[in-house]
Amino acid sequence: MKKSKSKNILILLLATLLALLFLLPLIFMVLTSFKALGEAMSTSSLLPKTWTLENYKSIFGITADVPVLRWLLNTAIVTAIGTLLVVFVDVLAAYSIARLNLPGKRFFFLVVVAALTVPTIVTLFPMFYLFRQFNLIDTYAPLILVYSANTMGVFLIYSFLRGFPKDLEEAAIIDGASLWQVLRFVIFPAIRPVVATLSVLTFLTIYNDFLWPSVVTSADEMKTVTVGVANLVQGSNFVNPGRMMAATVVATLPALILFVAANRYFVRSVISSGIK
Numbered sequence: 001m002k003k004s005k006s007k008n009i010l011i012l013l014l015a016t017l018l019a020l021l022f023l024l025p026l027i028f029m030v031l032t033s034f035k036a037l038g039e040a041m042s043t044s045s046l047l048p049k050t051w052t053l054e055n056y057k058s059i060f061g062i063t064a065d066v067p068v069l070r071w072l073l074n075t076a077i078v079t080a081i082g083t084l085l086v087v088f089v090d091v092l093a094a095y096s097i098a099r100l101n102l103p104g105k106r107f108f109f110l111v112v113v114a115a116l117t118v119p120t121i122v123t124l125f126p127m128f129y130l131f132r133q134f135n136l137i138d139t140y141a142p143l144i145l146v147y148s149a150n151t152m153g154v155f156l157i158y159s160f161l162r163g164f165p166k167d168l169e170e171a172a173i174i175d176g177a178s179l180w181q182v183l184r185f186v187i188f189p190a191i192r193p194v195v196a197t198l199s200v201l202t203f204l205t206i207y208n209d210f211l212w213p214s215v216v217t218s219a220d221e222m223k224t225v226t227v228g229v230a231n232l233v234q235g236s237n238f239v240n241p242g243r244m245m246a247a248t249v250v251a252t253l254p255a256l257i258l259f260v261a262a263n264r265y266f267v268r269s270v271i272s273s274g275i276k
Contacts, residue, residue, distance in 0.1 A: 033246035040242040055246035071228040082147030094157035142216040
């Protein structure tokens with residue numbers, strides 16, 4: 001019994017040390033954001049000798065030359081609309097393939113499965129030239145429309161519906177419910193755990209995406225927060241680590257808050273939906 005308890009304590013200590021090791025860059029980022037320019041450039045100590053909010057004031061000030069708030073607004077618009085589009089399109093597509101008697105639906109499902117094997121980088125430049133042909137570069141259209149569907153989401157919801165009994169749907173149809181009502185009141189409550197998981201993963205994917213936004217945006221007012229913060233390293237802010245870290249903290253905070261808030265429900269959704 002004592003050996004088992006000692007073993008658990010040792011595992012807990014090792015896990016704590018490992019967690020601190022992974023959190024060290026995040027801790028360094030947050031603490032550096034409270035350092036003045038001179039201290040951030042000259043000292044390697046973790047804790048600031050003099051705490052200051054000047055870096056955050058310079059970012060959010062009226063005369064700030066770094067439009068972090070604009071970047072956050074762009075990111076909020078893109079992630080919110082993109083996530084809603086993915087959920088809406090994926091649910092309709094998966095329900096159509098799994099339940100409706102559509103001609104060629106097996107072929108469409110094979111297309112969905114085949115699309116999972118296509119690397120994103122392969123479609124990057126064709127999509128860029130397509131949006132450029134329609135003069136949509138530096139607009140919200142390319143930032144949002146590329147996230148209008150997710151083949152993995154279609155596959156997950158389809159796999160769930162394949163094992164979901166049809167009795168409730170048939171009973172609802174006998175009672176006079178339309179297909180839309182069946183989808184809304186019978187199917188959607190059943191697939192809610194999968195949809196919740198898909199929503200969180202999609203939100204974080206869109207929020208953290210760097211490659212595609214960096215390709216289709218060049219104007220500062222249209223950049224997302226990941227692209228904007230990355231450009232700080234290349235600009236004059238590179239000589240001001242404190243300000244650069246403050247911008248990074250502001251960019252990281254929304255995604256971190258979302259993940260912490262949704263973590264318990266996310267884990268429960270994964271377990272209940274059978275996703276490994």
